[in-house]
Amino acid sequence: MKPMTIGRLSSAAKVKVTTIRYYESIGLMGTPERSASGQRLYGNADVERLSFVRHARELGFSMDAIKDLIGLQTEPDQDCSAVDTIAQRQLLEVQKRLAQLEALERELKRMVENCRGGKVGGCQVMAAINDHSECESDKHERLKPL
Amino acid sequence: MKPMTIGRLSSAAKVKVTTIRYYESIGLMGTPERSASGQRLYGNADVERLSFVRHARELGFSMDAIKDLIGLQTEPDQDCSAVDTIAQRQLLEVQKRLAQLEALERELKRMVENCRGGKVGGCQVMAAINDHSECESDKHERLKPL
DNA sequence: GCTTGCCTCTACAGTCGCTGTAGACTGTAT
DNA sequence: ATACAGTCTACAGCGACTGTAGAGGCAAGC
Numbered sequence: 001m002k003p004m005t006i007g008r009l010s011s012a013a014k015v016k017v018t019t020i021r022y023y024e025s026i027g028l029m030g031t032p033e034r035s036a037s038g039q040r041l042y043g044n045a046d047v048e049r050l051s052f053v054r055h056a057r058e059l060g061f062s063m064d065a066i067k068d069l070i071g072l073q074t075e076p077d078q079d080c081s082a083v084d085t086i087a088q089r090q091l092l093e094v095q096k097r098l099a100q101l102e103a104l105e106r107e108l109k110r111m112v113e114n115c116r117g118g119k120v121g122g123c124q125v126m127a128a129i130n131d132h133s134e135c136e137s138d139k140h141e142r143l144k145p146l
Numbered sequence: 147m148k149p150m151t152i153g154r155l156s157s158a159a160k161v162k163v164t165t166i167r168y169y170e171s172i173g174l175m176g177t178p179e180r181s182a183s184g185q186r187l188y189g190n191a192d193v194e195r196l197s198f199v200r201h202a203r204e205l206g207f208s209m210d211a212i213k214d215l216i217g218l219q220t221e222p223d224q225d226c227s228a229v230d231t232i233a234q235r236q237l238l239e240v241q242k243r244l245a246q247l248e249a250l251e252r253e254l255k256r257m258v259e260n261c262r263g264g265k266v267g268g269c270q271v272m273a274a275i276n277d278h279s280e281c282e283s284d285k286h287e288r289l290k291p292l
Numbered sequence: 293g294c295t296t297g298c299c300t301c302t303a304c305a306g307t308c309g310c311t312g313t314a315g316a317c318t319g320t321a322t
Numbered sequence: 323a324t325a326c327a328g329t330c331t332a333c334a335g336c337g338a339c340t341g342t343a344g345a346g347g348c349a350a351g352c
Contacts, residue, residue: 007299102244126215164310
């Protein structure tokens with residue numbers, strides 16, 4: 001039960017030191033104890049909580065969703081359906097994004113395959129970007145960062 | 147050849163007014179003429195250039211890549227391979243991202259399907275996020291925003 | 293005890309690609 | 323003449339961090 005410094009927590013949970021302090025600042029991690037000299041001190045529960053956050057981030061959950069999940073975790077007697085709802089919403093998001101990216105892939109593939117070399121002036125890739133209207137998926141939704 | 151205001155350019159190219167000014171500020175759109183009262187004035191060439199930028203953004207190209215593409219576009223006698231390289235790099239990025247998202251989808255699906263209802267305390271979804279190690283794709287790369 | 297060298301602290305700026313706000317001015321339609 | 327939409331500049335904010343600066347802390351080797 002001996003407390004660990006932020007660096008140990010960082011390597012235990014595989015989350016960067018700066019990120020841990022950031023999580024604290026946005027209320028995702030709660031204010032830890034401090035040593036006499038002011039250093040943050042953590043215990044095993046913090047490793048688990050931080051790992052949970054990391055796993056959830058890796059699954060693409062937003063910070064808000066993660067906050068909700070943590071809130072639910074602290075009330076184990078509540079109905080599980082709230083958790084299920086969050087996960088299902090996330091799955092839908094991922095599937096939507098997948099569909100977008102698949103359309104993009106088809107389009108880029110077509111562009112690259114049509115390239116016959118030569119000069120920029122007659123470049124098929126350039127033409128494809130210019131004359132986007134020919135494309136199957138003309139109406140891209142606003143694309144989130146790749 | 148009568149010049150148009152930023153609002154007309156905005157609807158012609160389907161890019162928001164504020165975004166056009168932003169593009170100007172980062173050097174993507176060049177400084178336009180101004181009317182006597184200081185309003186920006188654009189011509190048809192600007193519509194094409196801005197549409198090109200929009201199409202490229204919809205295809206997920208970064209601003210840097212788009213700057214490169216525009217630079218190449220103004221030199222139609224250069225070899226086309228530089229364009230092809232940028233597009234291929236973009237395709238690879240998209241494919242990498244697709245693979246990540248597919249792994250995510252499998253994992254989320256598994257989580258959601260395992261949910262049998264009940265209380266949060268015994269929730270399979272929670273368990274799955276906690277015990278990420280069981281998953282096929284334990285080693286997710288840093289996930290970019292959904 | 294002293295130095296070395298890493299660890300930790302706070303506070304703030306920067307990233308990307310915009311979006312939103314405030315407050316003033318301009319142009320057009322009625 | 324008035325109303326109202328459009329435009330102007332300048333700056334702050336978004337999410338989820340990352341990077342920097344400058345100061346202080348801590349354990350190990352000499």
